[in-house]
Amino acid sequence: xxxxxxxHSATASTTPPPVAPPTMRRTPAPPPGRLIDAPxxxxxxxxxxxxxxxxxxxxxxxHTIRAKRARVTAELPNWEELRAAGEAIKNRTLENLxxxxxxxxxxxxxxxxxxxxxxxAQEAQRIVIDLIKAKGENMTHQPTPQEVVKVKSMVxxxxxxxxxxxxxxxxxxETDLAELIVQLGHDRPSNILVPAIHRNRDEVREIFLRExxxxxxxxxxxxxxxxxxxxxxxxxxxxxxxxxxxxxxxGVNFCxxxxxTLVIVESEGNGRMCLTLPETLISITGIEKLVPTAxxxxxxxQLLPRSSTGERMNPYTSMxxxxxxxxxxxxxxxxxxxxxxxxxxxxxxxxxxxRCIRCAACMHQCPVYEKVGGHPYxxxxxxxxxxxxxxxxxxxxxxxxxxxxxxxxxxGACAEVCPVKIPIPDILVHLRQRVVDEKKRGHxxxxxxxxxxxxxxxxxxxxxxxxxxxxxxxxxxxxxxxxRSLPGLGKRWTAARDLRMPPRRNFRHWWKHERGGQA
Amino acid sequence: xxxxxxxxxIKAALRTQDRMGTVLRTEGDGSKDRMGTVLxxxxxxxxxxxPILSLEPSPSVLTVELFIDLLVDYKATVECADDxxxxxxxxxxxxxxxxxxxxxxxxxxxxxxxxxAQTAGIQVRVDNxxxxxxxxxxxxxxxxxxxxxxxETGTIVLDHRADQGRRIISLLPDTHICVxxxxxxxxxxxxxxxxxxxxLQEGQPLTWISGPSATSDIELSRVExxxxxxxxxxxxxx
Numbered sequence: 001x002x003x004x005x006x007x008h009s010a011t012a013s014t015t016p017p018p019v020a021p022p023t024m025r026r027t028p029a030p031p032p033g034r035l036i037d038a039p040x041x042x043x044x045x046x047x048x049x050x051x052x053x054x055x056x057x058x059x060x061x062x063h064t065i066r067a068k069r070a071r072v073t074a075e076l077p078n079w080e081e082l083r084a085a086g087e088a089i090k091n092r093t094l095e096n097l098x099x100x101x102x103x104x105x106x107x108x109x110x111x112x113x114x115x116x117x118x119x120x121a122q123e124a125q126r127i128v129i130d131l132i133k134a135k136g137e138n139m140t141h142q143p144t145p146q147e148v149v150k151v152k153s154m155v156x157x158x159x160x161x162x163x164x165x166x167x168x169x170x171x172x173x174e175t176d177l178a179e180l181i182v183q184l185g186h187d188r189p190s191n192i193l194v195p196a197i198h199r200n201r202d203e204v205r206e207i208f209l210r211e212x213x214x215x216x217x218x219x220x221x222x223x224x225x226x227x228x229x230x231x232x233x234x235x236x237x238x239x240x241x242x243x244x245x246x247x248x249x250x251g252v253n254f255c256x257x258x259x260x261t262l263v264i265v266e267s268e269g270n271g272r273m274c275l276t277l278p279e280t281l282i283s284i285t286g287i288e289k290l291v292p293t294a295x296x297x298x299x300x301x302q303l304l305p306r307s308s309t310g311e312r313m314n315p316y317t318s319m320x321x322x323x324x325x326x327x328x329x330x331x332x333x334x335x336x337x338x339x340x341x342x343x344x345x346x347x348x349x350x351x352x353x354x355r356c357i358r359c360a361a362c363m364h365q366c367p368v369y370e371k372v373g374g375h376p377y378x379x380x381x382x383x384x385x386x387x388x389x390x391x392x393x394x395x396x397x398x399x400x401x402x403x404x405x406x407x408x409x410x411x412g413a414c415a416e417v418c419p420v421k422i423p424i425p426d427i428l429v430h431l432r433q434r435v436v437d438e439k440k441r442g443h444x445x446x447x448x449x450x451x452x453x454x455x456x457x458x459x460x461x462x463x464x465x466x467x468x469x470x471x472x473x474x475x476x477x478x479x480x481x482x483x484r485s486l487p488g489l490g491k492r493w494t495a496a497r498d499l500r501m502p503p504r505r506n507f508r509h510w511w512k513h514e515r516g517g518q519a
Numbered sequence: 520x521x522x523x524x525x526x527x528x529i530k531a532a533l534r535t536q537d538r539m540g541t542v543l544r545t546e547g548d549g550s551k552d553r554m555g556t557v558l559x560x561x562x563x564x565x566x567x568x569x570p571i572l573s574l575e576p577s578p579s580v581l582t583v584e585l586f587i588d589l590l591v592d593y594k595a596t597v598e599c600a601d602d603x604x605x606x607x608x609x610x611x612x613x614x615x616x617x618x619x620x621x622x623x624x625x626x627x628x629x630x631x632x633x634x635x636a637q638t639a640g641i642q643v644r645v646d647n648x649x650x651x652x653x654x655x656x657x658x659x660x661x662x663x664x665x666x667x668x669x670x671e672t673g674t675i676v677l678d679h680r681a682d683q684g685r686r687i688i689s690l691l692p693d694t695h696i697c698v699x700x701x702x703x704x705x706x707x708x709x710x711x712x713x714x715x716x717x718x719l720q721e722g723q724p725l726t727w728i729s730g731p732s733a734t735s736d737i738e739l740s741r742v743e744x745x746x747x748x749x750x751x752x753x754x755x756x757x
Binding site: 057060061064065095096097098101111116117118119123175176177178181194196197199200201204227228230231232234235238239242243256258259260261267268269270272273275276277287293294295297298301302309311312313314315316317318319320321322324326327328336338342343345346351 | 521522524525526528529530531532533589593649652653656669671672673674679685686687690707708709711712713715716719720722723724725726727728729730731732733734735736737738739740742744745746747748
């Protein structure tokens with residue numbers, strides 16, 4: 001939640017770039033440290049819960065968007081059919097991913113696009129950097145400092161592209177309003193749809209007044225906190241960058257294999273600006289974001305806007321197929337990024353998370369996310385989908401990734417709203433199993449020993465009866481209804497709740513008394 | 520590295536899996552599809568993977584009414600016209616309302632539509648030869664035709680043919696006046712995609728417009744007008 005980390009703070013790129021002096025930075029520095037080094041979820045969550053402002057902002061935002069989604073999905077009598085169709089289309093795609101990727105590649109090339117493949121984040125960064133630098137070398141005069149405009153893209157955050165570009169002296173300007181707020185606020189996104197969902201209008205006004213002048217056209221001095229005026233300030237600030245930019249970077253919402261068409265769904269028009277004005281367009285996408293046929297878009301383009309922003313349709317959707325002569329960028333690149341996806345595909349339970357179309361309905365519906373916001377998830381993808389996707393993409397090695405499958409009450413609200421019916425609670429349980437299996441492989445800790453003991457006790461009725469009698473005895477001695485805090489290992493259990501003492505008389509006791517031990 | 524590694528991994532992942540109960544691929548049967556089960560087959564020989572999902576087409580009068588209602592809900596201004604002389608009158612009136620001084624039109628637009636505006640002193644620039652982005656940024660308005668509309672979502676689709684022009688001309692000016700015929704309005708997304716899918720196959724770019732540009736990024740309160748045209752006027756030719 002830091003709003004003003006120093007501009008020379010450590011960068012978030014995977015290979016630490018040479019630390020540039022503060023004046024060398026071209027874009028606002030994000031908070032120091034890397035997401036994967038975040039503390040385990042409970043620790044981050046406890047920290048976030050102390051922030052009353054954040055909780056107010058999150059509550060307001062999630063409840064507003066929840067109501068909107070519920071209203072517009074109820075409008076369609078065939079909503080459940082659409083969800084089933086969405087699930088079927090994505091399953092079909094994943095089960096034949098190699099086939100559809102080859103088809104997509106062939107159709108992109110046929111239509112004048114250049115296709116690049118990246119196994120991991122570093123490869124993807126390198127491809128994009130080389131493409132941008134190659135454009136710089138083509139300039140006849142002295143090399144000008146390079147810059148690119150960006151459409152909001154989750155995969156570029158996943159591969160930590162902005163900081164990799166910064167390290168190469170390339171300024172990447174976020175153009176989505178919320179991403180702009182996050183970038184200028186030296187902050188991290190906390191939501192995949194509304195990255196600045198944790199900020200209110202007063203905070204946005206302060207950020208714009210303080211930062212815009214450092215990176216381009218200043219905000220009007222008399223700027224107030226009216227969202228309309230804040231949006232107008234962003235329009236002015238970014239217009240000069242749009243007109244100046246030679247290169248744009250974009251993500252992709254959908255790729256159509258049979259035609260080679262890419263689709264971007266947006267609201268503000270910043271996407272259209274980036275897709276239309278520059279000479280070169282580099283689109284970066286995960287390898288799972290495709291659908292087989294153009295006709296399949298009919299399903300996706302109904303599911304996505306209603307699930308995400310709660311609109312019948314988002315204001316702008318752009319579709320383009322390679323290069324259109326005389327219209328828009330005449331050099332078009334597509335970078336297809338794996339970065340762990342093919343590994344996820346190998347897990348028949350976990351792979352269902354690859355159906356995700358990044359609508360954010362699950363996080364807006366989640367009672368946990370509502371309270372703590374996105375940052376404690378230590379992941380580009382927060383909330384329920386992040387808890388199943390991120391540990392699979394990154395592997396279950398870090399403290400944060402081991403904790404994410406537990407960042408849920410398993411209430412199932414997320415799966416109820418998911419437009420492609422991802423069984424998030426099932427995958428969470430599956431990943432918990434994997435975390436425990438990993439643990440078991442190491443030396444047996446106290447937790448495992450206790451679990452073993454519990455298993456031994458419950459394996460035989462007589463042992464369980466003895467344990468029950470012992471609990472009754474403890475109750476008789478302690479004479480309390482509740483225990484407020486337990487010592488030792490039990491301390492963490494009672495940190496958030498009181499422990500009810502076992503009853504004086506348990507069921508076995510009662511049965512014996514009432515029925516005299518008769519069955 | 521790169522491509523080869525990715526394909527090796529995908530093939531390995533899919534070989535070991537249970538394929539979620541579907542039958543394995545059968546190659547070389549001429550169709551694009553390699554799946555054997557009914558669920559994933561192209562729907563009844565059509566080039567689609569699921570049955571058409573939209574509602575029964577509603578009577579066209581209702582379709583057009585719904586289309587207008589949703590556009591108005593998006594804060595667009597909608598007026599109906601019977602012929603090109605009425606279109607011209609409305610174009611001139613909208614340009615005046617938007618305080619436009621200059622206007623760009625695609626090369627294939629019916630000149631009758633902007634004749635009245637020219638008479639009223641508005642400078643009309645035809646995008647032929649193509650105007651620069653700086654010139655377009657200094658242009659107040661744009662007039663285009665449309666490819667089709669969708670009632671269920673209040674969406675206008677441009678396919679950027681001669682009467683709609685390059686994508687950039689309907690983006691930089693702050694006011695967009697769009698002329699659409701009532702027989703171009705489809706009931707919903709599914710019906711529209713039947714017409715649009717072949718255009719994508721031909722490589723035609725498409726822009727779907729549902730109201731003026733908007734954002735809900737600050738406290739999720741909707742603000743009309745960010746980067747795209749902030750004013751959208753629709754002339755419906757009945």
